């Protein structure tokens with residue numbers, strides 16, 4: 001779409017008329033149809049950040065619903081091609097699209113993002129990419145799934161769950177769901193074993209694991225429904241185990257993504273363990289950059305209690321100031337410091353080093369006072385709870 005010389009210019013948002021190829025420039029008139037096509041091929045769908053993976057009973061993706069919402073054109077980001085197993089994670093927030101490495105990317109490997117819901121079955125992905133973007137996806141994952149021949153009769157139990165076409169799956173008893181999933185898994189494993197060499201083209205262990213994950217990945221929505229069902233039934237450990245399993249599978253396609261975060265959030269809902277919370281936060285930091293705002297926008301709203309906990313770890317905006325003033329007597333310098341945060345003497349932190357006195361307390365703004373008079377050894381302090389003050393006496 002554009003050459004290297006133009007990249008510099010596109011490191012920040014640009015208006016459409018500055019788009020390469022003269023999009024919208026008065027000099028190079030383009031037809032409405034052509035303009036529409038440019039937007040169709042390059043715009044990002046700004047759908048809600050956490051879209052549910054769901055199919056209607058006729059097996060259609062609900063992506064078309066989201067498509068009607070809003071579009072954004074990001075000239076630099078739109079240079080990246082699509083893969084159904086991309087190596088970049090993507091999130092749209094406000095006016096920004098964040099693309100970050102989703103795993104270790106060796107030099108020379110093409111950077112790829114995803115254009116469609118990569119949780120969809122291969123036929124639906126292929127159709128959507130062809131209809132909307134005019135190409136036939138030939139990524140390793142599509143090649144693998146097409147070779148699996150999922151249209152064949154033996155694949156029906158797998159296919160049924162893959163498309164989530166079983167009506168009201170979530171209202172079934174967990175034992176029934178467990179049976180459906182076991183059947184689906186059995187047939188995927190059988191097909192994989194029979195066609196493994198043919199499908200993988202290689203025989204190494206790493207590919208074997210990736211391909212097993214790809215074969216089972218389509219069952220993730222069913223796993224998740226069962227996990228949710230088990231949680232409702234009070235079978236927390238089994239539910240958590242299933243969330244973990246589905247997380248491993250999700251990772252096999254996009255190691256770090258908002259889909260992955262969603263799975264983590266569900267795990268948190270099930271376990272609510274601090275260790276998981278920390279893991280989740282560090283995951284967010286590596287997926288989307290430091291800070292918790294992205295995570296809160298993506299999933300935090302679903303967990304008021306945990307969101308609050310996360311908020312508690314961020315800097316407090318309303319810290320109390322520490323005030324001070326000097327007084328002089330015949331024999332001493334008196335430094336009186338006071339603050340609403342001075343609740344108990346033992347909570348006040350006072351450090352005298354070189355020519356600085358440093359005050360702090362929980363919920364207080366750390367305050368430094370320059371002072372050339374300090375001899376820590378000869379210093380005395382007196383706390384007044386009534387006045388919330390600490391007086392430091394420094395002999396002259």
Ligand SMILES: C[S@@+](CC[C@H](N)C(=O)[O-])C[C@H]1O[C@@H](n2cnc3c(N)ncnc32)[C@H](O)[C@@H]1O
Pocket residue numbers: 001002041042078079080081082083133134135136137138139
């Ligand atoms: C947003 S543009 C991507 C950048 C484009 N390749 C370029 O050089 O300007 C989308 C178009 O790139 C092409 N494309 C993207 N991913 C592709 C893929 N995996 N295989 C073939 N063509 C792809 C298709 O023509 C698609 O309509």
